[in-house]
Amino acid sequence: MSEQPDTGRPGTEPVLYEVDEEGVATLTLNRPERRNAWNLPMERRFFELLDRAAADPDVRVVIITGAGTAFCPGMDMRRLEQNSRPGESLSFNDRPPMYGRRLLPKPMIAAINGGCAGIGLIQALICDVRFAARGARFTTAFTRRGLAGEYNMPYVLPRVIGLENALDLLLSGRTFDADEAKELGLVSRVVEPDGLMDSVRAYARDIARNCSPRAMAVVRHQVYGDLDREFTEALARSYSVMEYFAGSADFQEGVDSFTQKRPPTFEGLPPDFDPEDATRDPFLPG
Template structure:
């Protein structure tokens, strides 16, 4: 939950921060089936804290519940995606802990959910990393299913440089994305690296010029929304995260049953029919199918 080191983002004087007048998180559902959730504290480099945390999960839940939304895109406004936790909140927590000697309650800072909540959704989540990303911001992006990044965006785990630990599941997800040795190096060094290296390591799918990032991500998301079965996406997403701790035999047997179930749904018939008719499939919304 730590903020980035000084090479990524400068520490802000909270007393000099303007009063927040706009929502801390913006939400927009497009007719294309894509919902965009935008961190909207650019003057704080979208530092994580409340009300942003609470508003973020509220927006994500709204997208998950909306049958018209098939893909969720998360991005940041300004020059950062999310440069870690709000230093003002961290300083207050540190002072309270030192004064009381009691265990710190982070719930006020991280909101009611942990970043892995994104993996539990039925809809794909795509992170459009528009700028600096660190600490809990990086944890959030890694829990998205797919990541794109703006050229030159700075990344860091940064936990070791703030006297903290690998937070909120990043020690689980990072090795699965980049391999054990790379994950160890990134966590233990806390060094800064750029989007181009992140792509080489497999941390992001594609690096795009900053001014083209959202156009590219929206086109990618709209292609999924237009051509992929919502029920297939939901089942496969569950398979990916649930099967990560299972053996190959159990996984294969489970997949066989799921495959049989999928062939009983109208989506399968529509997908095959659309293929032979050389047209885009017309898959119904996920909620309508399961009703």
Template structure:
């Protein structure tokens, strides 16, 4: 795969993906999108990967589209390729953003696709689109109001203003703010706790439940919860979770299933 994204898998199954264009401040371009998508798709099907941490090389996370790309798109007659993002939004394993610096535009959307977000104390956030002469892109008009409410989302999208990590936390845009030097290790420690102590099949089911519940009524979500829980009752993960708790030891849950074999 391209070195536009670095990948490091530790012994506990935590995969760290690092946007690796520090000379361009990790500005988003086609190569970065392709490399990141390939890593995410591979991680979804790799039973060794139990959680993913996403961060940026250098002093930024991703400040939005690369300026050279923006210049090309601003030219008369330019067209925008429709790159798929659904595999990012519906990634089936815990994905934690370690936002180490500027996070704006498509960079902010990528952070919103993650399930939990850690921010460095010095990180800055902005939607940016309106200030670049663009409407809301990449589905952020759907994502952001569901996370921080309509008025807060409209405030950030209409103004395109920059906010700091403390305000991002107050709004619910991130859940943790830590010293900049610690943001990646803090996110990795959180991911490692999930990887070691939480049942992969249960975690995957919870992620899917949350996505489904966003489009359903409470009654439908409750019915679906009963259906899902029934498949775990009497099963190996519940037995192991109970036994490990009673015996005060680390659990040994079933791993993620092997990906299906491709016909050769």
């Protein structure tokens, strides 16, 4: 593989990074002594590593999890205390866009191993698929800290779990567990804690082995891009995608591997691949 794991001792690197032989990158929030509470060094490193995974053609899927018994309980309270004094506020200067990596052209899977709140819940929502350990606890938290909906959660959450469910969680800031998160549609799978990472890795490796990286990148681009498009515009883009892939090497390999009853061998995603190219109408200029 092109990247080697960051193997710092627990607590020495704010985020750990490892790529396995199947092309699955795992980012581990690594402040277990603070239950992986979010701070700015963690934020910078987290987004740097996501960019590294995006640019590496050997990486096909990204897993995000937490060290120890928590995923991320939100912003470190020490940081919040520093910004709760009159006349002071949290500066967003020189901070990376929180949702910028939602445009990452590779599937992202959250392995929520424990407490997940506030900005930690934002990171889970950035992911495409979410697994949770049974017993993991969730909360939006904001209103109970004297805050409104931060980091665009009032926009994102209703699109994941519906308007009334989102208002319930955002207004009350109440705590709920993994089983309720599954009922709400916030997570798709609940797994016993000792089997969480095995389940997530099995899912990620199946995708990495058997799905076209180009097709996955375009599907992700279609789904997020079409959320606020009119039906007819989305349909036109879908026709463009169909034409884009119809004569592609990936489609040929997909058909050949199916008829020959063998695993497919799709190429990795080039660093300069732009999913938008597949959705442009080939009969229109530009």
